[in-house]
Amino acid sequence: MIAWLKAIHITALIVWCGGLLVLPGLFARRSRLNRRDAAELHRYIRTLFIALVSPAGFLAVVAGTALLFLREVFTTWMMLKLLAVGLLVIIHMRAGYVLLSVFEPEGDYAPWRRWVMTCVTIAVIGVILVLILDKPAIEHADVPAWLRTPGALQSSFETIRPMP
Known part of the structure; x- marks a missing residue:
């Protein structure tokens, strides 16, 4: 049972992370296309996101x-x-959100955003891999207090007053 669940988990992670790595490159193609080709790319990316990447993430x-x-x-x-x-x-x-906004009539996705999101995604995936493969012995005291104290994050937000 656990072996099958692990296989499903790992396979879904590969598809999910792969999709998150591919999407910024596809968004960047939008600015180089005419209206008809942009609509076709939009359909393709929506299908990829809704039918493959999102279910894999879930x-x-x-x-x-x-x-x-x-x-x-x-x-x-x-x-x-x-x-x-x-x-x-x-x-x-x-x-x-980007999928919804980049294909608006004036929508655009700057090339630098593609590289930033790809690098951030790779960094997060890398952190996950290090934590899973190394399983570092992290002492409880090494973790910041706001992560160890139940309700600490909520009490931090309670001190913020809404602007009038």
């Missing part, structure tokens, strides 16, 4: 969560890995 997170509970891996390095996976989710959501 499956990776669900299978990973199930493995977390089945293997009872409640360690500091695993919690940091979950934080990094949260960053992948943010990258995924940003890609969805």
